[in-house]
Amino acid sequence: MRTPAQKLARIGAFAAAVLILLLLAGTVSLTLSYLRAEAWVEHTTEVIAQIRSTRGLLPGTPALSGASLRVKISGILRQFNVVGDLTRDNPQQVRNAADFRAIFLVSGPANSGFRAKIEPQDTAAADAILDDMEHEEEHLLIRRIGVQSMATRYGAVVGFALCAVLLILGAGAGLALRRELEKRARADQALIAERDGLAEHTRELAMVSAGSRMMQAARDEAQVNEVVGQVLRDLAPASRGYFGAVSPSNDLVEICVSWGYAAAPPPFVPADCLALQLGRTIHRSASLVRVDCRHALPESGDYVCIPVQGSAGPIGVLHVATQETFDRKRCDVIEMFAAHVGLELANLRMRDALRSQTVRDPLTGLFNRRYFDETLSRELLAAARHASTLAVLIIDVDHFKRLNDSQGHAAGDDALRTFARVLRSTFRESDVLCRYGGEEFAVILPDVDLEHAFDRAETLRRQVTETEMCSGNAALGNITISIGAAASAEFSDPQAIVRAADAALYQAKRMGRNATWVCSNNNLTLPSIRVGAAAG
Ligand SMILES: [Zn+2]
Numbered sequence: 001m002r003t004p005a006q007k008l009a010r011i012g013a014f015a016a017a018v019l020i021l022l023l024l025a026g027t028v029s030l031t032l033s034y035l036r037a038e039a040w041v042e043h044t045t046e047v048i049a050q051i052r053s054t055r056g057l058l059p060g061t062p063a064l065s066g067a068s069l070r071v072k073i074s075g076i077l078r079q080f081n082v083v084g085d086l087t088r089d090n091p092q093q094v095r096n097a098a099d100f101r102a103i104f105l106v107s108g109p110a111n112s113g114f115r116a117k118i119e120p121q122d123t124a125a126a127d128a129i130l131d132d133m134e135h136e137e138e139h140l141l142i143r144r145i146g147v148q149s150m151a152t153r154y155g156a157v158v159g160f161a162l163c164a165v166l167l168i169l170g171a172g173a174g175l176a177l178r179r180e181l182e183k184r185a186r187a188d189q190a191l192i193a194e195r196d197g198l199a200e201h202t203r204e205l206a207m208v209s210a211g212s213r214m215m216q217a218a219r220d221e222a223q224v225n226e227v228v229g230q231v232l233r234d235l236a237p238a239s240r241g242y243f244g245a246v247s248p249s250n251d252l253v254e255i256c257v258s259w260g261y262a263a264a265p266p267p268f269v270p271a272d273c274l275a276l277q278l279g280r281t282i283h284r285s286a287s288l289v290r291v292d293c294r295h296a297l298p299e300s301g302d303y304v305c306i307p308v309q310g311s312a313g314p315i316g317v318l319h320v321a322t323q324e325t326f327d328r329k330r331c332d333v334i335e336m337f338a339a340h341v342g343l344e345l346a347n348l349r350m351r352d353a354l355r356s357q358t359v360r361d362p363l364t365g366l367f368n369r370r371y372f373d374e375t376l377s378r379e380l381l382a383a384a385r386h387a388s389t390l391a392v393l394i395i396d397v398d399h400f401k402r403l404n405d406s407q408g409h410a411a412g413d414d415a416l417r418t419f420a421r422v423l424r425s426t427f428r429e430s431d432v433l434c435r436y437g438g439e440e441f442a443v444i445l446p447d448v449d450l451e452h453a454f455d456r457a458e459t460l461r462r463q464v465t466e467t468e469m470c471s472g473n474a475a476l477g478n479i480t481i482s483i484g485a486a487a488s489a490e491f492s493d494p495q496a497i498v499r500a501a502d503a504a505l506y507q508a509k510r511m512g513r514n515a516t517w518v519c520s521n522n523n524l525t526l527p528s529i530r531v532g533a534a535a536g
Contacts, residue, residue, distance in 0.1 A: 023162040030155035037148035215344035229257035241320035275305035364420035372434035391453030400439035411471035450487035480514035
């Protein structure tokens with residue numbers, strides 16, 4: 001389909017071609033006219049010269065006769081024949097020529113018989129005829145010169161017009177060509193820019209995808225944060241920013257990773273971030289209403305604040321600031337990356353929650369019995385390998401059923417939670433603290449012998465008796481615990497060591513509770529029962 005401008009250009013080109021052809025035809029025709037006129041002018045000039053030569057031959061005033069007359073007439077007629085030949089195309093001159101010849105010839109064809117005598121009046125008549133002829137030729141000459149000058153004049157005008165048209169067309173074509181070339185150059189530049197932009201966008205998308213894969217492989221949130229910092233540094237090289245995570249209590253945004261700052265920015269409250277408040281991206285330079293996030297530094301140029309969405313609402317915010325202006329495409333890419341971050345963090349947290357659900361006791365947060373069994377086997381093997389010893393404590397809350405019956409299950413649960421807290425504060429990070437079931441607890445103490453295990457158990461027991469138990473505002477009084485201990489030096493088998501510690505626990509209960517007993521065949525100064533009793 002041609003555009004109207006293209007149609008107009010075609011019509012213009014056609015008209016210009018017709019005009020040039022007409023002007024060319026005019027020029028050719030006028031040039032031919034000029035040449036023809038010039039030939040005629042030469043011809044007429046020649047005729048006049050010949051007439052004048054003929055006149056020069058006419059005899060003088062005295063009459064001629066005889067032989068000299070014949071010679072004279074023959075010369076005149078020979079010369080006049082040249083004039084006659086030259087003017088044969090002009091009927092009037094032909095008539096004049098006949099009259100001229102009649103003066104010198106008697107009758108019949110030319111030169112057949114000359115007049116015997118030429119009177120002076122004959123000469124005058126001949127002269128008069130030559131005059132007529134010359135006048136006629138002079139008229140013709142004037143007319144032909146007129147034609148020649150007209151052809152010259154019009155030829156000049158048409159030639160000038162042709163030159164002007166060619167010049168205008170040439171200039172127009174040159175301008176159009178320049179414009180077309182400029183248009184093409186601009187189109188080429190736009191194409192190159194678009195291609196570069198596309199390559200850059202593809203690179204950014206590849207970066208987001210690679211970042212997402214790295215986050216999927218991350219073991220914990222620290223690794224995810226590291227990837228976030230790295231990818232954003234690459235995505236927006238001249239930028240600075242941070243990723244802040246909303247705390248579980250939802251009252252603080254803590255900076256997990258930052259880049260481009262001399263010192264990590266301080267934490268802030270979620271209410272300071274519009275993106276978190278509105279649940280959508282804030283792009284400063286693209287905002288119609290300029291209200292800044294309060295956590296953004298005042299000297300920030302342009303910035304984007306993107307809420308990182310978890311499975312149940314925002315879990316963090318990505319803040320990226322730059323001195324230039326972010327273009328829309330780059331913002332989209334960062335937004336896409338933020339979506340990946342949210343997804344991966346939510347996945348990681350769900351994975352952690354599931355894992356802890358399978359190994360943790362929901363009431364106390366301690367490890368469960370399954371985890372205890374698995375860990376004990378592993379720790380016993382490790383102890384054997386390193387030629388060290390480990391101890392196991394089995395702990396029972398005394399008269400727990402009575403507490404439950406009198407104060408209710410909620411109070412019993414609160415007491416167990418308080419006891420778990422004391423347990424955690426008494427033992428080391430490396431000790432494995434478990435709820436074994438009901439009010440029974442178990443502790444694995446790596447690299448500890450029986451005597452030290454006994455001391456630790458006693459410390460715990462004293463701590464518990466000194467701790468005031470309460471449920472809500474109601475005081476529950478104090479509770480006591482009974483503890484049985486055994487060490488891997490004598491019981492290297494998981495079942496055996498648990499059975500031995502259990503036996504020691506029952507001995508403690510039998511002996512009046514609120515006590516620690518050990519199970520050992522060695523002669524110890526500690527309260528102990530022997531292995532045989534444990535086996536029985
Ligand atoms: Zn913000």
